[in-house]
């Protein structure tokens with residue numbers, strides 16, 4: 682049974698969640714870091730506000746310079762896609778549930794995994810922590 686999950690969730694709340702996690706210091710121009718911008722237009726498919734920077738005149742939105750740039754996904758789809766990838770759901774399942782192509786899901790998953798790999802430390806973890814051995818005696 683297929684649940685209409687993207688129709689049951691709120692785009693505005695998803696947008697708020699994305700901004701909080703993708704732009705913890707607030708949405709700023711990715712080109713010059715200015716936070717002075719004016720509403721330029723709203724995208725048709727993803728329903729995102731596009732801003733025009735008051736300083737450098739470039740346009741940007743919530744997904745600019747992220748894995749989701751130019752993917753035309755609604756905020757609900759982005760949140761559910763991130764959730765699904767983190768939970769290890771299959772691309773076929775996610776594509777079906779979120780009304781996306783398998784290619785889109787696969788590309789996003791691949792980019793997320795590459796980014797996560799890039800965040801891993803170069804040094805090995807120290808394995809010096811010794812856990813106490815259980816000697817079979819139970820103390821009351």
Ligand SMILES: [Zn+2]
Nearest residue numbers: 710713734737
């Ligand atoms: Zn700017």
